Amino acid sequence: MKTMNAIVQPAYGSAEVLRFEEVERPALGEGEVLVRVHAASVCKGDVHLLTGTPYLLRLAFGLRKPKRRIAGQEMAGTVEAVGPNVTALKPGDEVYGQMPGGAFAEYVCAPADLFVPKPANLTFEQAAAVPISGMTALQGLRDAGQLKPGQKVLINGASGGVGTFAVQIAKALGAEVTAVCSTRHVDKVRSLGADRVIDYTREDFLKGPERYDVTLDLVGNHSPAECRAVLAPKGVFVSSAGSPGGNWIGPIVWMLKVMLAGMFGSQKMTMLMAMPRREDLLSLRSLIEAGKVTPVIERRFALRETAAALGHVAEGHSQGKTVIFV
The missing domain is CATH 3.90.180.10 (Medium-chain alcohol dehydrogenases, catalytic domain)
Structure with a gap:
């Protein structure tokens, strides 16, 4: 044996x-x-x-x-x-x-x-x-967010495993990237290509004047209804925030909040359920070998x-x- x-x-x-x-x-x-x-x-x-x-x-x-x-x-x-x-x-x-x-x-x-x-x-x-972090970022921005060249995207949680990929993939897709992270991660996130980095310990992105075509939320520290305030009129909010709100009904409550927030107005609110896909691993390999993602x-x-x-x-x-x- x-x-x-x-x-x-x-x-x-x-x-x-x-x-x-x-x-x-x-x-x-x-x-x-x-x-x-x-x-x-x-x-x-x-x-x-x-x-x-x-x-x-x-x-x-x-x-x-x-x-x-x-x-x-x-x-x-x-x-x-x-x-x-x-x-x-x-x-x-x-x-x-x-x-x-x-x-x-x-x-x-x-x-x-x-x-x-x-x-x-x-x-x-x-x-x-x-694999997992890269595919989550790719599917969240390209598929769920329908991110297009020239659009503005905000990534909340830009310094984590998914966030560091998301910043680079968003730039590779031709977007203008605003990244949210804590003080000790600002320099690293900026080095990944973010056009603007918001230190959440000093600034609340919800209170800024900017409006985004896509918001990728990887944290869940603000309600979906609150996040609508920074979306463009036809903007898309994509949540991949895990299970904020508790281990029993927290995930269900969060999904309901996302669904309810999307029932009003022209903005789209959606949960990201990333799936393993062979073709996405190949897409990530192409981006990496082209020097666009590390x-x-x-x-x-x-x-x-x-x-x-x-x-x-x-x-x-x-x-x-x-x-x-x-």
Whole structure:
């Protein structure tokens, strides 16, 4: 029996429930690839799956304990072997992608269509930082926000994992970008290409005279109704703010607030439900290889330090992404 090291999550809770263990290496099935993981990254979704909150998540991921023993969703690595009927990838290919779980391990086994060739100009650690956060930013601006060249966009939460991608993607789409973050992140966000950076500790963007064609809210610290005040008459408010308002009915209340705010006037108010898409991974690779998008990595942890990595992200206010090298 071949084994590997992995981060096992036997229960919901804080990062202390995670265990660094030797487990059986996953078996390769039809249409799947076995990938040697070189790096993974931590997103806010990993924290939600760790704690099992908001509790509605447990309907899909396990009521009393996680269905998947090994955590982690974003990774980059090298194809070790391919199963029957896999033609798009071959052993030795360097890939990156997103999966429902299993990335915090030395090997992953998953359907081949979850992976694409990683950007040639990125390290494995940089590539692992891209999938979920990059796709969320891309889908939020391009699809939900319908952002066009020359339009004005405001990104609330511009220094986080999604926000740092959003600033760069918005510029790549030809928009004029206003970014909102705290004092210690101002210089970094400005270096990503933001035309204007608002330090929320000193200025309330809701009280400014500017009106935006698209607002991408990644924080949820202002109600959707309040955010309408800074939208242009035909503007779009896109919320990807997690679960503000509590772990029981908070997500439902927030969605209702977004829906209700959109029932009046000509402005559009929408929730973003980002989905993994192979074509979007390819689009992100093109943007990265063209030099228009670069992942921002704040901290690096070894695989056996994954609990500390999740604890760091759970604290909030991180800059860019936190990655795990394997």
